[in-house]
Each structure stands twice: as C-alpha cells, then as structure tokens.
Amino acid sequence: MSIDLTTEFIKQNLWVSAPVWSLAAAAALVLLVGAFRPRSTHSLLPALGLIGVIVSGCVTVHASQIATAPLGMQSIDSFTVVFDLIILIATAIGIIISSPYVNRESLARGEYYALMMFSSSGAMLMGASDNFIMMFLGLELLSIPLYVLSGFRRLEGISQEAALKYFLLGSFASAFFVYGTALVFAATGTTSIAAALAANSGAMLTMGVGMVLVALGFKVALVPFHMWTPDVYEGAPTSVTAFMSVVAKAAGFGGLARIVAPGLSPNWHLLLWLLAAGTMIWGNLIAIPQQNIKRLLAYSSISHAGYILMGLLTLSRDSVAGVDGMSAVLFYLLVYTLMNFGAFAVVIVFAGSGDKAEDIDDYRGIARRSPLLAALMSVFLLSLAGIPPFAGFFGKLFLFSAAVQAGYPGLAVIAVLTSVMGVFYYLRVTVVMFMEEEPASGVADKPSVSASPTYGFVLGALAALVIVVGILAAPVLNWTAGGAESLTAGRPAASASVRYCALCRLQRFISRPFAFDCTELRNLRYR
Amino acid sequence: MTWIPFVLIAAVAVFFALYLVLSKNAVHGALSLVLVLVSLAIFFLLLGAEFIFIVQVAVYAGAIMVLFLFVMMLLNVGGAEGPLRENPSWQLAAAIVLGCVLLFEAALHIARAGEGVRHFPQAIAADFGSPERIGQLLFSSYLLPFEITSLVLLAAMIGAVVLALRRFP
Numbered sequence: 001m002s003i004d005l006t007t008e009f010i011k012q013n014l015w016v017s018a019p020v021w022s023l024a025a026a027a028a029l030v031l032l033v034g035a036f037r038p039r040s041t042h043s044l045l046p047a048l049g050l051i052g053v054i055v056s057g058c059v060t061v062h063a064s065q066i067a068t069a070p071l072g073m074q075s076i077d078s079f080t081v082v083f084d085l086i087i088l089i090a091t092a093i094g095i096i097i098s099s100p101y102v103n104r105e106s107l108a109r110g111e112y113y114a115l116m117m118f119s120s121s122g123a124m125l126m127g128a129s130d131n132f133i134m135m136f137l138g139l140e141l142l143s144i145p146l147y148v149l150s151g152f153r154r155l156e157g158i159s160q161e162a163a164l165k166y167f168l169l170g171s172f173a174s175a176f177f178v179y180g181t182a183l184v185f186a187a188t189g190t191t192s193i194a195a196a197l198a199a200n201s202g203a204m205l206t207m208g209v210g211m212v213l214v215a216l217g218f219k220v221a222l223v224p225f226h227m228w229t230p231d232v233y234e235g236a237p238t239s240v241t242a243f244m245s246v247v248a249k250a251a252g253f254g255g256l257a258r259i260v261a262p263g264l265s266p267n268w269h270l271l272l273w274l275l276a277a278g279t280m281i282w283g284n285l286i287a288i289p290q291q292n293i294k295r296l297l298a299y300s301s302i303s304h305a306g307y308i309l310m311g312l313l314t315l316s317r318d319s320v321a322g323v324d325g326m327s328a329v330l331f332y333l334l335v336y337t338l339m340n341f342g343a344f345a346v347v348i349v350f351a352g353s354g355d356k357a358e359d360i361d362d363y364r365g366i367a368r369r370s371p372l373l374a375a376l377m378s379v380f381l382l383s384l385a386g387i388p389p390f391a392g393f394f395g396k397l398f399l400f401s402a403a404v405q406a407g408y409p410g411l412a413v414i415a416v417l418t419s420v421m422g423v424f425y426y427l428r429v430t431v432v433m434f435m436e437e438e439p440a441s442g443v444a445d446k447p448s449v450s451a452s453p454t455y456g457f458v459l460g461a462l463a464a465l466v467i468v469v470g471i472l473a474a475p476v477l478n479w480t481a482g483g484a485e486s487l488t489a490g491r492p493a494a495s496a497s498v499r500y501c502a503l504c505r506l507q508r509f510i511s512r513p514f515a516f517d518c519t520e521l522r523n524l525r526y527r
Numbered sequence: 528m529t530w531i532p533f534v535l536i537a538a539v540a541v542f543f544a545l546y547l548v549l550s551k552n553a554v555h556g557a558l559s560l561v562l563v564l565v566s567l568a569i570f571f572l573l574l575g576a577e578f579i580f581i582v583q584v585a586v587y588a589g590a591i592m593v594l595f596l597f598v599m600m601l602l603n604v605g606g607a608e609g610p611l612r613e614n615p616s617w618q619l620a621a622a623i624v625l626g627c628v629l630l631f632e633a634a635l636h637i638a639r640a641g642e643g644v645r646h647f648p649q650a651i652a653a654d655f656g657s658p659e660r661i662g663q664l665l666f667s668s669y670l671l672p673f674e675i676t677s678l679v680l681l682a683a684m685i686g687a688v689v690l691a692l693r694r695f696p
Contacts, residue, residue: 013671024678031685073671111689118682125675137675141682148686163690 018063026052027117034110046099082483083127115145127254150236162235173218180211220252233298242344279306314406321406326484328398342380342462365438385426391470540566
C-alpha cells in the first residue's frame with residue numbers, strides 16, 4: 001500500500017492533527033515571547049496562553065467539520081471534539097490558576113506555561129489516536145512536560161523528589177507501553193488499535209494489550225499502579241498538582257476509551273472490574289487517615305479514577321449501555337475538572353506564600369477568619385463527595401446507573417459504599433474548618449486569608465459552574481453523549497436515545513424550569 | 528558458508544559480554560559494552576537489516592555509550608578500584624536462577640520455532656526494511672507520528688534547559 005504525497009493527503013493530515021499542532025504552536029509562541037520579553041512573564045504570558053487555548057478550541061471545532069478521511073493514525077470524530085474541549089477547558093483553568101501562584105512563588109517563566117500547553121496537546125493526542133504509535137507519542141508529549149513541571153521548584157528537595165520519582169516510574173510505565181505495542185505488533189502485524197484488537201489471536205496479543213493497560217493505569221493512578229501519586233502530588237507545585245490531577249487523568253482515560261471502544265474480549269471484563277473495585281476501595285480507605293490536604297486530594301483523585309473506570313468497563317462490555325457509560329465518563333471528567341481545580345485553588349490560597357500551611361490542622365477554625373473561602377472549599381469538597389445539589393452528585397449518579405444497566409450491580413454497590421467512605425473524609429475538612437477552634441497561639445499573628453482578585457474570580461466562577469452544571473446536567477450530558485456515540489460507531493448498536501433519556505429522567509425533573517428535552521436536543525444535533 | 532561470520536561475531540560478542548561483567552574497571556567495562564553492541568549491530572547486518580544496523584551503531588554504540596563514559600568521567604569512578612560496594616549474596620543466587628529460567632525460555636522458544644508469532648501470509652518484499660523503504664513510509668503513512676515526534680523532542684529539550692538553569696531571573 002503506497003500513499004501518494006498529494007496536496008490532498010497533506011491537507012487531510014494537517015486538519016486531522018489540527019487540535020494538537022494549534023495548541024503546540026501557541027505554546028511555542030508563549031515560549032518565544034517569554035524568552036525575548038522576560039519582564040512580561042507576570043501577566044502577558046498567561047493572557048497569551050489563554051488566547052492560544054481559545055484559538056485552539058475554535059480550530060478543533062472547525063477541523064472536525066473539514067477532516068473526514070480516516071488516515072489510520074488519528075481521528076477527529078465528535079469524541080475527539082468533546083474530549084479536546086474538556087482538555088482545553090482544563091488547560092485554561094490551569095493557566096488562570098497558575099498565574100498568581102507562580103508569581104507568588106517566583107516561578108513565573110515562559111517555559112512554565114509553554115510546558116503546560118505542550119502537555120495538554122499530548123493529552124489531546126492520546127484521546128484522538130487510532131494507533132498505538134500515536135498513543136505512545138501522546139503519552140510522552142503529555143508526560144515529559146509533567147515530569148519537568150513537578151520539579152519546577154528546583155531548589156526544594158520535596159519538589160526534586162517528586163520529579164525524580166515521577167520520571168523514573170513514568171519512564172517505566174512508558175517502557176511497558178512500548179513493549180506491549182511491540183508484542184501486539186508481533187501477534188497481529190499491525191499497530192492500528194481496532195485492527196489489532198479484532199485479530200483476537202492468543203497469548204501474545206493478550207500480554208501486549210495487558211502491558212498497554214498497565215501503562216495507562218499508571219497514568220490515571222489505578223490501584224496497583226498508584227504508589228507515585230501521593231508523593232508526586234505533595235511535592236509538585238500546587239498549581240501543577242491541580243493541572244496534573246485533571247489533565248493526566250483525563251488523557252489516560254481518553255487513551256483507555258480508544259482501546260476499550262472496539263470491544264475487549266470478555267476476559268478483560270473481570271480484570272477491569274477488579275481494578276475498578278480495588279481502586280475505589282483502596283483509594284477511599286487510605287484517604288481517611290491523611291493529615292496533609294494535598295495527600296488527601298491525591299487519594300481522592302485515585303478513588304475518582306476507580307469510579308471513572310467503572311464507566312469505561314460498561315463501554316467495553318456492551319455498546320448500548322456503553323454509550324451511557326461513556327457519556328457519563330466524559331461528563332464526570334468535565335465535572336471533576338471544575339471541582340478539583342476549585343479545591344486545589346482554595347488550597348493554594350490557604351497555604352500562603354511558600355506553601356506553608358498544607359496540613360489539615362492548619363485549616364482549624366479558618367472559617368472565622370475567611371468565611372467565604374471556607375464556604376467555597378466546602379462547595380468543592382461536597383461536590384467531590386457527591387452530595388446532591390452539586391454537579392459531582394450527578395456525575396456519580398450517571399456513572400452508577402450506567403454500571404447497573406450494563407449488568408454490574410455489584411460494582412455499583414461497591415461504588416456507593418465507597419462514596420459514603422468518601423463523604424467522611426471530605427466532610428472532616430469541612431468540620432475542621434467550621435466547627436473547631438483555631439489554636440490560640442496563632443490567632444494574633446495570622447491575618448485573615450484573602451484571595452487575590454484573580455482567585456476571587458476563578459473560585460466564584462468554578463463554584464457557580466459546579467452548581468449550574470449540576471442543575472443543567474441534561475444538555476451537558478447530551479453533548480457528551482454525542483462524543484460517546486461516535487466512539488462506538490463501528491460496533492453494532494441500536495440508538496441509545498430512549499434508554500438514555502430514562503436515565504436522566506430525574507435530571508429533567510430537576511431542571512424542568514429550564515425546559516430542556518433530551519430528544520429535542522438530540523434531533524437538533526442531527527439536523 | 529554464512530555461518531563463519533556469524534560464529535566469529537558471536538564469539539566476539541560473548542567474550543566481551545563476559546569481560547564486561549567480570550571486569551573490575553568501569554571504563555574497561557564500558558568500552559567492552561561498546562564492542563558487544565557493535566557486534567550485535569553486525570548481526571543485524573547479516574540478517575539484511577541495514578537500517579537497524581546503522582541505528583544500533585549510531586544510537587547505542589555511539590550516543591548512549593558516550594553518555595555512559597561522560598558520566599563515569601564526571602563522577603571520577605574510572606580508577607582501578609574494586610566494585611563500589613559488595614553485592615549481597617542473595618543477588619548471586621537470584622541471578623543464577625533467573626539466568627537458568629531465561630535459558631530455558633530461549634531453548635523452548637527455539638525448539639518450538641517461534642509459535643505464537645504471526646506468520647505473515649504474504650511474502651515479504653525484497654526491499655523490506657531497507658533504508659529507502661523506511662524513508663518512504665516515514666514520509667507517507669507515518670508522516671503524522673514523525674512530525675509529532677519533533678514536538679516530544681522540543682518539549683524534552685525545553686524541560687532539560689529549565690531544570691538545568693542556574694537561577695530564574
């Protein structure tokens with residue numbers, strides 16, 4: 001098979017990869033401006049980065065309407081668009097949250113924003129790849145900047161430790177990915193994901209796919225591969241931790257979705273089931289005794305990986321229930337972005353210059369001094385815990401009901417029980433903030449913690465979004481369902497719309513004042 | 528008569544591999560590793576994989592070994608002292624056991640003539656794996672991965688520079 005290097009071929013290549021290169025080009029621009037105008041790092045660079053992210057979002061949507069021919073490497077279907085937009089939203093929030101933080105900690109450099117944007121372009125590549133080679137490149141483009149960013153406080157031992165640990169273990173995971181790809185190629189003679197998984201030939205293919213899953217499981221911190229998470233999350237600069245906890249996780253799940261979507265053989269279902277159950281139980285269990293807020297959020301992010309994996313399991317099992325599961329996964333990724341960034345932003349504000357106050361003990365009675373911040377923190381934590389009025393509840397509800405529909409009631413029960421465990425440790429922080437007395441010694445010399453205008457704006461917007469996305473979950477879920485459907489397009493499946501609307505009946509009841517109807521929106525999209 | 532060069536090169540490879548493990552001098556060890564890698568490269572040449580031969584020489588015997596030697600000389604461990612620390616005794620036992628397992632695996636694999644590996648139905652073209660063919664593939668089917676690789680390298684380069692900076696201005 002020889003492909004002509006015609007203009008048409010190059011044009012198609014350009015459009016298919018447009019999301020990745022547009023963001024990478026913006027990153028290069030930020031880097032150059034930072035190099036030639038070193039004084040501009042404080043406000044011009046984040047602004048430029050934001051503009052780059054917005055432009056990249058427009059390019060993504062535009063490219064999805066132009067690029068059609070599948071080239072076997074990358075595809076730009078509606079899953080890619082939904083996934084890319086979630087990543088871009090996360091990147092934008094990450095840049096906004098970073099800018100006051102890196103100024104405070106004197107880490108403000110062009111490279112910081114550029115690496116962050118390179119990492120996001122790698123994440124977008126992972127969610128778009130149809131080929132193990134592309135996914136590996138996406139994994140590396142995601143990871144290498146993250147290794148550097150976690151060591152960005154270069155003179156502090158804890159940050160160096162985080163970077164080295166992440167780098168060594170991450171390289172190990174990458175090696176697993178490459179070896180797995182080599183075995184897949186040896187067994188099937190192709191590196192295309194769909195073709196390789198359709199081949200269904202024996203032990204070598206199984207080992208190869210297993211190794212690839214190990215590498216991706218490491219990236220999203222599933223339980224046997226999660227050891228690095230608390231140390232890296234604690235040591236990395238907090239803005240990087242927030243970014244990493246959202247974007248690396250989303251990227252890993254994007255990659256997993258691409259592998260799971262063609263339908264894994266039934267042998268894998270038990271394994272994924274065990275991984276999901278183990279991650280939910282262990283992550284929530286170990287989060288309970290944590291004393292450091294960043295470690296607490298690290299274990300919480302591990303447990304959330306378990307919930308999300310549950311949604312992917314439904315996609316692997318059954319393409320009808322899988323559309324529900326996958327749209328719930330995308331919905332959850334979006335909601336998780338909002339609430340996790342919110343929680344970490346409050347951690348940044350409370351920690352103060354030099355990141356001194358990061359223990360839960362430091363939060364005692366802090367509501368007296370800054371009630372608004374404490375209230376915002378409670379909103380994000382309650383949403384992470386899955387308490388009803390907030391978006392986190394609906395995210396969990398959709399995931400759990402998808403699991404039940406796909407025939408995993410046991411897993412859903414485990415998920416509900418572990419969520420209850422989660423409520424305990426999230427509420428503990430709230431209780432410490434509101435109900436306990438501040439240690440008497442510190443009151444005199446501690447001024448009230450106040451957020452800078454940027455943080456005030458971001459926190460307000462994130463809290464508002466966590467509530468609004470909760471109320472208007474139906475249209476958002478419709479949007480993500482479009483992405484999920486394109487993922488299973490190759491598999492025999494009936495339209496999932498009827499079943500799906502039953503799922504969000506409760507949601508429609510709540511958002512009735514806004515009169516959004518799932519089927520109407522669905523028709524609108526197909527017109 | 529094709530076995531004569533194979534046996535010669537194999538003998539060289541085994542000899543220097545043993546020398547690498549047994550040598551007490553780190554620089555001698557590194558240099559014998561170069562020779563092992565070069566003889567492995569010649570195996571690829573004998574198998575008709577010219578491109579892998581060139582890559583093996585350039586990347587392993589060239590770049591990576593230079594890096595090894597650089598680190599050794601920077602850390603100044605090149606002297607003829609003994610090993611830096613004694614290996615624990617369980618390491619030797621584990622090495623012997625694992626070595627036997629590996630030998631058994633290899634023997635099994637050779638005996639069963641590579642079962643499980645997919646046997647490609649179509650005959651492999653004469654120019655399969657030639658630099659020319661690889662170049663064509665790189666700039667047609669694999670154009671996209673090839674271009675994305677440049678982004679990965681750029682990000683890695685930026686990261687290395689940032690971490691190595693003496694101080695932030």
